[in-house]
Amino acid sequence: MTGFNLTSSDPSTFILNGIPGLEAAHIWISIPFSVFYIISLLGNFMVLFVVSKEQTLHKPMYLLLCMLALTDIGGSTCVVPKALCIFWLGFKNITVDGCLTQMFFLYSVAGTQSAILVIMAFDRYIAICDPLRYATILTNARIAKLGLVGLIRAVLLALPLPLLLRRLPFCANRIIPHTYCEPSAVMKMSSGDTRVIRMYTLVTLLMIIGLDQTLIALSYGLIIRAVLRISSKKAHQKALNTCTAHICVMLMYYMPFLFSALTHRFGQGVTAHVHILLANLNLLVPPMLNPIIYGVKTKEIRDKVGTYTCRMCSPAATDFKPV
Template identity: 85%
Template sequence: MATFNLTPSDSSTFILNGIPGLEVAHIWISIPFSTFYIISLVGNFMVLFVVKKEETLHKPMFLLLCMLALTDIGMSTCVVPKALCIFWFRFKDITVDGCLTQMFFLNTVATMQSAVLVTMAFDRYVAICEPLRYTTILTNARIAKLGLVGLIRAVLLVLPVPLLLRRLPFCANRLIPHTYCEPIAVMKISCGDTKVNRTYGLVTTFVVIILDLTLIGLSYGMIIRAVLRISSKKAHRKALNTCTAHICVMLMSYTPVLFSALTHRFGQGIAAHVHILLANLYLLVPPMLNPIIYGVKTKELRDKVGKYTCRM
């Protein structure tokens, strides 16, 4: 396999080092990376294709699934192609502008996904607690508007991150020990004062993760209260079963990112390659599993996917 020995020729270039300490295993690490990425693309594009083709699926719940699929595709695509170039060809250089652009799009899509998960929790709340008003409260147009609001919020929250990093001076050592331009990893190679960057990072983490998790928790708190008022055990199971897929997706999405954020800031004794592997798993595993979970747990989608799969 071809090898490129690239070094930065000027101050406008960073070097992404992949996974430090595991360089000799980069080829082997690329196997699950590429496998997960391909499965993710196939699964999420299948969801988009089936929902588009089937008019019976043109409902708020499935429009939200399409939004989730788009964010899954966006998150993994922002990272995996460049990571594979590092693993396969040692193509490690990236311009400063390219680095900040990757950072912006990745974090915007991740923030947008969090908004989609909040909207999905609200969708389940309305479906269980206000079933007679579901079609009037959640229309396709309203879901589209909520998606637009989530996108605007994501752009406004994330845009200052690369802009604040752009103003920082960087040291002679422009080596980023990561597979992608993660804000904390880029901050660590700066020679300037990063206090403002770190403060803003904590604020956005609070606004996005803590606030969104609180809203999701409130939705499920009201769902549980409504379910407990139902006397029939069969109705209990049916109501909770409609939430199972979303709960699984939510746990997979938030648990790794929370753990990764906490270990980056407070887990000083944890090896660098563990930090980086965790950060990459967050971008690889949920996008791969989300369409599988919804395909298995949602009967309407499962039946339609089965219909098109059998035709192939």
């Protein structure tokens, strides 16, 4: 209970103010937040459960789906529970170390997810452009190693940011107008020089988002070239259908991020609560929709989910012996 008595002047504490201007609507806003979060957890845990239980799904593509599901769970869990504490309980206090830890995990998860999308694009490229060698090029062990490399890259790039912010002197008024510890909002509370941190943030975004988008664009350029060489229209459609789910997930990940970044940079007329709502939706909507998209577009997962759902919903069969 001592956490409720802390003020923004406490040198070891920040205040997360939720969504400024919409404090009266926090309870109502918490409803879609909690619903999206629950659907996200159910969908992604279902993907993990089905793939782990079915030996026939122990393949590179489904291993990548499990990695994506883990990052979806991690990303939303970094933000939503604390946001709900703000909305429901008014518990706005967060320690400086807790704030920087949240920031580190959030950016590590985002960087890992971007790497997984690149590996997925490479997976689709091999499946379409070199299908005969797919099983030898993309083994489960190789996919796991690529995922580990993506995780290590994300951690190494995310780690310096909280360490640099930790060294900044902060003002007495330590109120963050956000639901989570967003770096630019934290930097605004500092009276120190933040040019190095801003430059590092920009370079990191270019290294992760810029490089990854370039690799994805290159993969799909090669895929389109290979598809255009196929004379059969049916083969065209089959080849492109294998990429549909990945394209949808990729657009859901990158487009809202770019839109939010552009509104921050050029949308001076956009109110603060709109920026904050957009930032939260970027963390809530993709994790909720990703398992739905792959469940609809991937027949194997759709069939297995249907099978397990029917088993759970149907009463246990009872054998009666004739008297």
